[in-house]
Amino acid sequence: MSVNDIHIEAQNLHRIYTIGNSSLHVLKGVSLNVKRGETLSIMGASGAGKSTLLHLLGGLDQPSQGQVLFNGRSLFDLPGRARNEIRATKMGFVFQAYHLLPELDVLENAMLPAMSRFGACHMAARNRQRAMDLLEQVGLGARARHRPMELSGGEQQRVALARALMNDPEIVLADEPTGNLDSGTGDLVLQYLFDLTKNRGHTLVVVTHNDAVARRCDRQIMLKDGSLV
Ligand SMILES: Nc1ncnc2c1ncn2[C@@H]1O[C@H](COP(=O)(O)OP(=O)(O)O)[C@@H](O)[C@H]1O
Numbered sequence: 670m671s672v673n674d675i676h677i678e679a680q681n682l683h684r685i686y687t688i689g690n691s692s693l694h695v696l697k698g699v700s701l702n703v704k705r706g707e708t709l710s711i712m713g714a715s716g717a718g719k720s721t722l723l724h725l726l727g728g729l730d731q732p733s734q735g736q737v738l739f740n741g742r743s744l745f746d747l748p749g750r751a752r753n754e755i756r757a758t759k760m761g762f763v764f765q766a767y768h769l770l771p772e773l774d775v776l777e778n779a780m781l782p783a784m785s786r787f788g789a790c791h792m793a794a795r796n797r798q799r800a801m802d803l804l805e806q807v808g809l810g811a812r813a814r815h816r817p818m819e820l821s822g823g824e825q826q827r828v829a830l831a832r833a834l835m836n837d838p839e840i841v842l843a844d845e846p847t848g849n850l851d852s853g854t855g856d857l858v859l860q861y862l863f864d865l866t867k868n869r870g871h872t873l874v875v876v877t878h879n880d881a882v883a884r885r886c887d888r889q890i891m892l893k894d895g896s897l898v
């Protein structure tokens with residue numbers, strides 16, 4: 670395997686949360702790498718630090734110590750603007766709680782990552798078309814003009830998935846994407862998640878409690894007490 674095959678790499682990540690006088694050492698030196706096009710599941714008990722790790726991999730939070738290399742470049746050595754640009758253009762995020770904006774309709778929510786980018790107004794028609802295509806791919810073409818609150822949880826998560834893919838990211842980071850859904854609904858969301866990421870060559874890192882999800886990934890890791898086991 671050449672170095673270029675490594676898409677994202679964590680080197681000795683520590684994260685200590687400080688609250689008042691007490692501190693909580695959540696990650697205690699986590700190292701891992703994910704190859705381009707690979708799918709990786711992260712499992713572990715509630716509170717084990719899975720979300721913390723995923724946020725660090727995505728540059729959403731800063732480690733107390735250690736590095737994240739994305740395409741060989743250290744995310745946290747970059748200026749904030751450059752890190753934001755990487756996050757906006759090369760990464761897609763799916764969260765357990767969907768995080769859709771209630772005042773926007775489904776199409777606008779899906780388009781959001783493109784709208785916030787410089788020069789996006791020149792490409793409004795193209796972005797709109799791409800968002801519509803993605804909504805159709807997750808089975809929601811007919812719901813484009815609905816508000817999120819008019820959709821079921823599973824449908825809202827499919828909108829969130831379309832949004833995550835809007836900028837055609839290299840990597841998708843998903844944090845318990847079916848955690849709020851019943852198993853049948855969750856299975857459908859997962860089908861779309863894997864179809865639209867793994868089956869198209871995107872790298873996927875998914876935090877999950879679900880063995881079936883983990884088994885669908887190329888590789889599984891388990892976090893316990895802040896370390897990989
Ligand atoms: N911003 C924060 N400030 C203080 N403590 C936090 C913060 N985020 C998470 N924690 C704590 O860190 C631990 C790990 O949290 P988290 O990474 O969310 O775990 P998981 O996703 O595995 O359930 C938990 O004990 C949690 O309460």
Ligand SMILES: [Mg+2]
Nearest residue numbers: 719720721844
């Ligand atoms: Mg979590």
